[in-house]
Amino acid sequence: MTTAATEAKADAVRAALAKREGVLVAFSGGVDSSVVAALAHDALGDDAVACTAKSETLPDAELDEARRVADEIGIRHEVVEFSELDNPDFVKNDGDRCYHCRTMRLGRMYDAARDLGIETVCDGTNASDPGEGHRPGLRAVEELEVFSPLLAQDVTKEEVRAIADTYGLSVADKPAMACLSSRIPTGLEVTEERLTRVERAESxxxxxGFTQFRVRDHDGLARVEIGRDELERALDAEFARAANEHLSELGFDHVTLDLDGYRTGSVSPADEDEDDEPLVEDVFAQEYPSDD
Known part of the structure; x- marks a missing residue:
């Protein structure tokens, strides 16, 4: 349930959007961009468009979800395509990978907006985002002058979920979903092969039946993280057998279960709100200590 203060912020976002002749919302189908899309649709009707960028780092299931949620909102939905793998700065997977990804993704949003005669591109950055660890993607948002209405009106993540709930959005409680490249440790190249096997493993x-999980790809070693509320289900001989069999079939050389459970940003400094994460060689040192 929203408070009066949260409702006032939602009204302020609608008012700010209504001043634009039209907006294109960078739309992932997550709760943040879905709330922006719903508010924009309220404010502008058919002059608001949701746009999802399809690439190798977006799981097919997430694209399907974005289509479903856009239909739920009633907003026009467009899909554009691009490939982060065309950019060597992205492929090398250093600490600025998210910056390069976001720059390309938002660049395609501006291309789509121009084709539709729309000047304003919006995203779902909220007031809780700037303080959450190493976020190079936000630098791309600032440099490209993307309009972040939730941030502009000081709408926090908790308030975003409350607004989503008032709209009856099915994604109101959806966990954060970082792109597939976040499963590959910093310093290890992002390739289509690695992205594909991670996507299939997580599928x-x-x-x-698991809801909170990641499969981290440490150069052929699959490190499976399961949310702590569900971890007991994974501590089972039958699960271990099935996971080892099926993930090996997908191309992983070794399959491990992380006993610390799911946690954000456990492989790369640019990922999922965390910083100071181990490089791939550090993880292998932990998994396979030498005899020295």
Whole structure:
């Protein structure tokens, strides 16, 4: 349930959006961009468009979700395509990978907006984002002058979820979903092969009923993280057998279960709100200590 203060902020976002002749919302189908899309649709009707950028780092299931949520909102939905793998700065996977990704993704949003005769591109950055660790993607948002209405009106993540709930959005409680490249440790190149096997492995976990998880790809070693509320289900001989069998079939050389459970940003400094994460060689030193 929203408070009067939260409702006032939502009204302020609608008013700010209504001043634009039209907006294109960079739309992932997550709760932040979905709330912006819903508020924009309220404020501008058919002059608001949601746009999702399809690439190798976006799981097919997330694209399907974005289409479904856009339909739920009633907003026009466009899909554009690009490939981060065309950019060597992205592929090398250093601490600025998210910056390069966001720059390309938002660049395609501006291309789509121009094609539609729209000047304003919006995103779902909220007031809780700037303080959450190493966030190079936010630098791209600032440099490209993307309009972040939630941030402008000081709408926090908690308030975003409350607004989503008032709209009855099915993603109101959806966990954060970073792109597939966040599963590859900093310093290890992002390749289509690694992205594909991670996506397929996580699809299996989803099919098996898990809701909070990651499969980290340490150069052929799959490190499976399961949310602590669900970890007990994974501490089972049958799960271990099935996970090892199916993930090996997907191309992983070794399959491990992280006993610390799921946690954001556990492989890369640019990922999921965390910084100071181990490089791939550090993780292998932990998994396979030498005899010295």
């Amino acid at each position: 299996l976990l989803r099919d098996w």
